[in-house]
Amino acid sequence: MSEDEFDSGIDIANVSDRMSPDTLLVNIDGYEGPLDLLLVMARSQKVDLRKISILQLAMQYLSFIEQASALRIELAADYLVMAAWLAYLKSRLLLPPDPAHGEPDGEELAAHLAFQLKRLQAMRDAAAKLMARGQLGQDFFCRGIPEDVSRIRKVTYGASLLDLMQGYARIRTRDEFRPYVMSRDSVFTLEQALERMRRLIGFAGSWTDISSYLPDTSSSDGKRRRSATASTFAAALELVKEGNVEIRQKEAFAAIELRLKDQSLE
């Protein structure tokens, strides 16, 4: 960014060109809004910028707007808004202040405009100073052969002993539910016991120990034996309930005996 290029907009040498009515009107797009136009006008007003009069500036702006409208040049709204405001400011500055009206003092309004212009000028000066600084790639330089930092993504997998144990516990806990299904092998169900007893009971005319009704295999397998004993006992009770069989036990823990009910007695 060269300084020339930046300055071209506010170059004082240019101002007189830009201020001639024709150029001004033709180049209206060259202004960065009404404040910029005012600033250009202010700078063209006097060599000694301190003597700039806001009133004079307002009138100058208004006559510019008049000329523009006489030439039927369409002006952007903000230029017209500024014109209206400056017309108001002009009246406030020319007429003595009316204390009855709560309206702002013309001098205060003018001071505000002056501040705005001054601030804009200050920012332009600051921008010029900034651009006049040494710049990277123009006045000082960065490394010409940068070396890229190669980023190596390395994934490491980790697990703690706790993870391992929890994993194992999880599997074994799951296993725990399986035996209930598998242990059906050693279960002698009530239905099986009933069916077996119905087949065998016909031969039991006299009192017989219930254990003789247990399936043969039960002696070798403790679990199956327990299951068969329970089922056979329950089946016996079922048969008693049906009224086909009598059951007795002489005393606690004595042998439980069964016999076919004597139908003739009924």
Add this chain to the structure above:
Amino acid sequence: MNEDIEEKTESLFETPSLEAQSRMCEAMLFASAESLTIRDMEERMPQGCNASKALEHLRALYENRGVKLVKTGGSWAFRTAPDLGFLMRQEMVERRKLSRAAIETLAIIAYHQPATRAEIESIRGVSASRGTIDQLLELEWVKFGRRKTTPGRPVTFMVTEKFLDHFGLESVMDLPGLSDLRAAGLLANQLPPNDRLRENDEESDSDQPSFFED
């Protein structure tokens, strides 16, 4: 696994000396076109290194050399000494020309940051065209700042480290003329108190308030 790596790191570098650490910073900064933060560097250095100290050591070493160690914002970089730019015509980068609007907007953001769009517009007296701020954002000279707490919670703009790096500034405090502008009340969004203006009036012995003191 964890332990393995730490063990290895320790055994390779047993608390490098300040000299050794500054060599490391030197190598990393030399290799990079971008500036690096302390953190960037320490992440790559062995454990227990203090990049800040190493950099101070290094900065002294490069005093008056053809290459300078500079700090911008929170990061560090080597840059060629500003007086040797004339040797580097071949390295000069063709810059896209910024519009006057963009340059002014940039300056306003830098000097007034955080600045809202409305503030920028009120200073320039013209509505900001969409492209102006976009261009600065694209250059990464400007970034979004925090929202203002004022009604509407407008977004603000701030300059970036890249901006500072580009203009060779260590921080925004080093912006040219910043303190003068602040003293003159020109960085305030409000008109300075009336009495100040009245003083100016007296100086300019005119009915109208004056401006353009210089």
Add this chain to the structure above:
Amino acid sequence: MNEDIEEKTESLFETPSLEAQSRMCEAMLFASAESLTIRDMEERMPQGCNASKALEHLRALYENRGVKLVKTGGSWAFRTAPDLGFLMRQEMVERRKLSRAAIETLAIIAYHQPATRAEIESIRGVSASRGTIDQLLELEWVKFGRRKTTPGRPVTFMVTEKFLDHFGLESVMDLPGLSDLRAAGLLANQLPPNDRLRENDEESDSDQPSFFED
């Protein structure tokens, strides 16, 4: 800035000092996108400069620094000191947990080794994906054991020394037993009061005499 340049311009008329010349070479070599020949540099330097001498001076300055001035073919460049190459690589170690499937498989191998794939599958109740065991093999936590003498002679898996190292175990015998797991609250409460699992283990082990062979 301006003053600097003016100063420089003035000094163009007298041959710059060796110190000044080596600053120039330093800046050019730093900023150039390519290595530079003596001629390249002298063309850019003020008249009467001797780049060779300046470079020798510069080379001495960079002796033992983090950056080295090197000559390759006929041209010169700065390079990172070879011992600091590690700084140009940033290892990003990403730690990930093993998947549940992998942990379970690993646990089964550890507790039941040598274990065949079929055994692992039957204990987990899920068919093992190829990747799971491969991952464990790759981590070197698991290795192939001897083949089973059963029909089909299936391969077996065992844990490695590295596995023991990682988990801080002296041998697989140190793996906590199921009663330890329960005592530690790692097993669910709904387990039957007696250690049936232990019983089962022993039963199933009976046909594998070489359990925990090491």
